[in-house]
Amino acid sequence: MRWLKSNLVAFGLDLALTALAWWFAFWLRFNFETPDEFHAMMLETSIWPLLGLGFSLLGWRVYRHIWRYTSVAELTRLVYGVVLGGLLTTALILMLRVPFFPRSVLLLHPMLTLLLLGAVRVGARLLFTQQTQGLPTGKPLLIIGSVQDAAAALPALRGLRLWSPTGIISPVAAEKGRSLQGLSVLGTLAELPRIAERTAAAAALVVSAPGSDARRDALMGASDAGLPLLTMPRPDEWLQNDAGQPRRIELEDLLGRTPVALDEKGLSELIAGQTVLVTGAGGSIGSELCRQIARFGVSKLVCVDVSEFAIYQLEQELRQAHPQMQGFYYTANVREQERLLAIGQRHRPAAVFHAAAYKHVPLMESLNEIEALRTNVLGTLHAARMAGHCGAQRFVLISTDKAVNPTNVMGASKRLAEQMMQAVAVEFEATRFVAVRFGNVLGSSGSVVPLFTSQIARGGPVTVTHPDIVRYFMTIPEAAQLVLQAGLVGLTRHIYVLDMGEPVKIVELARLLIRLSGQTEQDVPIAFTGLRPGEKLYEELLANDETTEPTPHPKLRVAKGAPSQLDVDAVVAWVRDAGALPSAESTRNWLQERVPEYLAQH
Numbered sequence: 001m002r003w004l005k006s007n008l009v010a011f012g013l014d015l016a017l018t019a020l021a022w023w024f025a026f027w028l029r030f031n032f033e034t035p036d037e038f039h040a041m042m043l044e045t046s047i048w049p050l051l052g053l054g055f056s057l058l059g060w061r062v063y064r065h066i067w068r069y070t071s072v073a074e075l076t077r078l079v080y081g082v083v084l085g086g087l088l089t090t091a092l093i094l095m096l097r098v099p100f101f102p103r104s105v106l107l108l109h110p111m112l113t114l115l116l117l118g119a120v121r122v123g124a125r126l127l128f129t130q131q132t133q134g135l136p137t138g139k140p141l142l143i144i145g146s147v148q149d150a151a152a153a154l155p156a157l158r159g160l161r162l163w164s165p166t167g168i169i170s171p172v173a174a175e176k177g178r179s180l181q182g183l184s185v186l187g188t189l190a191e192l193p194r195i196a197e198r199t200a201a202a203a204a205l206v207v208s209a210p211g212s213d214a215r216r217d218a219l220m221g222a223s224d225a226g227l228p229l230l231t232m233p234r235p236d237e238w239l240q241n242d243a244g245q246p247r248r249i250e251l252e253d254l255l256g257r258t259p260v261a262l263d264e265k266g267l268s269e270l271i272a273g274q275t276v277l278v279t280g281a282g283g284s285i286g287s288e289l290c291r292q293i294a295r296f297g298v299s300k301l302v303c304v305d306v307s308e309f310a311i312y313q314l315e316q317e318l319r320q321a322h323p324q325m326q327g328f329y330y331t332a333n334v335r336e337q338e339r340l341l342a343i344g345q346r347h348r349p350a351a352v353f354h355a356a357a358y359k360h361v362p363l364m365e366s367l368n369e370i371e372a373l374r375t376n377v378l379g380t381l382h383a384a385r386m387a388g389h390c391g392a393q394r395f396v397l398i399s400t401d402k403a404v405n406p407t408n409v410m411g412a413s414k415r416l417a418e419q420m421m422q423a424v425a426v427e428f429e430a431t432r433f434v435a436v437r438f439g440n441v442l443g444s445s446g447s448v449v450p451l452f453t454s455q456i457a458r459g460g461p462v463t464v465t466h467p468d469i470v471r472y473f474m475t476i477p478e479a480a481q482l483v484l485q486a487g488l489v490g491l492t493r494h495i496y497v498l499d500m501g502e503p504v505k506i507v508e509l510a511r512l513l514i515r516l517s518g519q520t521e522q523d524v525p526i527a528f529t530g531l532r533p534g535e536k537l538y539e540e541l542l543a544n545d546e547t548t549e550p551t552p553h554p555k556l557r558v559a560k561g562a563p564s565q566l567d568v569d570a571v572v573a574w575v576r577d578a579g580a581l582p583s584a585e586s587t588r589n590w591l592q593e594r595v596p597e598y599l600a601q602h
Contacts, residue, residue, distance in 0.1 A: 011054075011063040014117060018053045018085075021112035022046050025105045028112075041098065048092045049085075049109060056085030062117075068128035070121040078117055086110030138164040140200055142227075144192070144218045145207035147175050147185065153207040153232060154181055162245060166199050171214040189217045193225035203228040205246050215249075216512065226518065251449065251512060252442055252475050263553070266488050270351065270394075272297040277349035277392075279334050279383055280356030282310025284441060285398055288480035289353050290314060294322045296484075302328045302347045304340070305356070334379035337386075344386040351394040351487060352387040354380060357414070359400065364410040365533045369587040373575050376413040381420050381568065388428030396487040397421045397435040399495070401472060404437070405597050407536050412591045412598040418495055419564040419594075420571070425493045434490030437559070438498040439472030441479050448506060452513045460524035462510045465531050470503040470538050485553050499555040503538065566594070 026042040057063065060081035065074045090106045141163040143150050150168050157165055167186040170176065178185045186195045196204070204227050208214035218229065230246035276293050280286040281303035287310075290303055301318070305311040308331050315329045328347065332339050334356045344352075357376050358364055364372040380397060387395040399418055402411030418435045425433035442449055455462045474482075479498070486496040507526060514524045531537070551558060574590060588600045 007063050010065070010067075011057070013120070014057055014063065015050055015054055017116045017120065018049055018113050019046055021116050022049045022105075022109055024112055025108035026102075028108055029102050029104055041101065045093065045096075045098060045101070048096075049089045049113075052087075052089035052092055053082065053085035053113060056088055057081045059084070065121065067121045067124035070125040074121065075118060078121070079114065082110050082114045082117065085113070138162045139202035140164055140166040141230075142167055142169055142186075142192075142196060142199065142201045142204040143183070143207055144169045144171075144189070144204050145214065146170050146172050147178060147180050149207040149209070150180055150183070153205070154183070156232065157205070157246075163203070163205070165205075166201060167195065169195060169204070169218075171208070171217065189214070192218070192227070196225040196227050201227060203230050203246075205230045205232070206249060207232065228518070229516075249516070251509075251516065263485065263488060267484055268296050270296075270488050271484075273299045274350040275300040275302065275347050276351045276353070277302040277304065277344065277347065277387075278353045278355060279304045279340075279379075280354070280398075281305045281329075282307050282314050283355060284476055285479055285483070286353075286355035287314050287317075288476045289355060289483060290318060291321075292477070292480050292484055293353075294318060294325055298325060300326045300328065300347060302330070302343065302349060304330045304332050304334070304343060306331065306333045334383055335374050337382040340382050341386050341389060344390040344392075348390050349387070349392050351396070352383060352392050353396045353398070353483065353487065354383040355398045356383070357398065357417075359410060361402065361408050361410045361535060362532050364413070365408050366584070369409045369584055370575070370578055370580075370582055372409050372413040373416075373578075373587070373591075376410070377416045377420055377571065378575055380417040381424065381572070384421050384424040384433060385427070387433075388424060388431050392431050394487050394490070395421070395431055395433045396483060396490070397433075398483060399435045399437045401437055401439045405599070406595065407599050408533070409588070409591065412595045415595050415598070416566075416571070416591070419566040420568065422493045422564045423566045423568050429492075432490060432492040434486055434492065435495045436483050436486045436498065437495060438474060438479055438482070440474075442473055442475050448509065449513070452510055456514055456517050456519070456524050461527040462514065462524060463527050463529050464507050464510055465529055465535060466537060467507050467528055468537055469506045469531070469535075471506060472503050473509075474498070482553075482555060486556055489552055489556065491558075495559040496551070497557045497559050499557070 023042060023046070026039075060077050062078055062081045065077075086106070086109065089109065093101060093106060139162065141157075143153065143157075143165055145153070145168070147168065147170060150170075154165065157163060165183055168175075168180060168183050169187060169189060169192055170185050171189055173188050175185045176187055186199070192204070195201075204218065206215050206218050206229060208218070229249045231249045233245075233247055271293055276298050278286055278289050278293070278301070281290050282305035286303075286305065290301060293301060303311060303314055303318075305314070311329050311331055315327065318325065318327050330343055332343060334340055334354075356379055358368070358372050384395055384397070397417060400411065400414050402408065403415035403418060404411075406412040406415055421433050421435055425431070440447055452462050482498050486498075490496060510526050511521060514521060514526075517524070571594065578587070592598050592600065
C-alpha cells in the first residue's frame, strides 16, 4: 500500500498547484486587484480546472513520476498532460457559458500550471543531485570520449559510490574547454598522461563506441600514464556484474563491432521445446553454442565431446545456469560411427550442430595429417549421416575460412568436410544440411590471444610470424549466434559466409594485448619468427570460383560455387586403408586430387 499512498500524495500536490495556478491566472488578468464579482467567479469555477487537469494528468499517469529522477521523458509527458487538461478546462468553461468570463485566463492557466508543476519536479531533481554530489566519495575517474558519449554514460556513473568523475578527455579537439553536467572537458587524448597526473586520477573510463579508433588511442595513452582503463559493462553482463560497476577493458572491447541482431522469434521457434545435439560441445565454439541454445529454451540438450574434462566442466556450468533443462553429456568420438549413431537414435534431435574438429594448423601440417582427415572428414560424414538417419530437421557444419584456397592440411580437410556435407545432403532430402565459414575467434582454444597473453606474463618476447600477416576476428558469442542464425535461415547444401568485418594485423593485436597488460613494447618486445608451414599472410572467405548472394540476415551471405561431385565411398576407403602412419607426401597428393584448389607449401 506504500506505493498507493505515495501516488495519492503526488496527485494531491499536483491538484493543489493546479488550483494555485488558476487563482494566480485571475490575479494576473486583473493586475493583482481582483474585483469582488470576479473573485466569486474564480472560486465558483475553480472546480473545472481541477476536473480537466485532474483527468488529463491521470490519463498520462503523471502522478507516477518520481520527482528526484525527473528527466526530459517525464517533462514531456507532463507537457502533454497539461496541454490536454487545458483544452478540457476550456471546453468545460465554454460549455457552461459563464457570463463575462475572462478568456485570457484559459490561456494563462495551463502555462502557469506547467511552470509550477515543472518547477517543483526540476527543483526536487536539483536538490537530490546536490545532496548526492555534494562531496566526492569515490576514486577520481577520468572519462574518455566525446561529449555526446559522456552524456550517455554519466547518469549511470552518478549512482556509483566507488568512482567520482573528475573530468572528460575528448578525442574532438573543438570540445576542449566545454562543460557537461558540471564536468569540464580537460583536453584531448594526446594530453591524457599530463591530465592524469594533474588530477591524480585512479583510472580512466572509455565511453567511446566499441572498436573505435578513440578506444585504441586511449589504450596507448593510458598505458603511457600507467592508468588502468575501464569500460561500462555490456547489456548481457549487467546481471553478472556488481551493480553495473565499470570493468577492466578487454580485447573484445577494442576490436568489437555492432552487436549481432538475431531473429529471436525464429530461433525460439526452432529451438524452444526441441532436442538439440552438439558435437565438440566442450570446445570454445561448441560450449558457447550450448549456452546460446539453452538460453532459447531447448527441452533436451545432448552434448558430445571426446574430452572428459571439457564435458564435465560444461555439465557443471549448464546444470547451475539452467536447472530446468534436461542435459545429456556424452564422452564420445565423432570418428566412432556406431557410437554416434546410437546416441542420435536414442534422443532423435531436431537439430545437430557439428563443431567437433581438429583446427590447429601447424599440428595438423606435420605428423598428424591422417588424424585431420579422420576427424574433420570422416567425423563430419558420421555426424551428417547420424542427423539424416535420426530425422533431424537441420544439420549445421562449423567450417573455417582456411577451407578457402587452402594451403595447409587442416584447411584442405575442412574443405573436404564441406563437400562431404553436400554429398550426404543428397541422401537425406528431409534434412537441411548447411555449413558456416568464419575466421579466427578471439580467446578460443589454440588461438593467438591465449598464446600472446602467456608470453606477456613471462615478460616476452611476443612472437609474431610476419609483420604483415592479417586475420579476421570475431568474438565467441558472435560466432555462435551467427551459426544459430545460419541454421535457421539456411537452405540445404548451402555454405554460408559470415561478415567478419575488417581484417586485423596480428602485430597490432600483439601491441593491444601488451598495452592492456599495462606495459609498453619497450617492456615486452615483439619478435618476428617467419611464416610457419602451411600459413598464409591473409585468409579468404571465398574461393576463386565462388561468389556470394545476400540472405535475410545482413551478416550472412551464401557462397555460390560449382556443385561438389564427391565420391564418398572412395574417400572413406582411402582414409581407412591409409594405415596408422601414411607418408605426408601421399596424403597431400591424395588431398590435392580431391581438393584441386589446395596448394601444398612443401
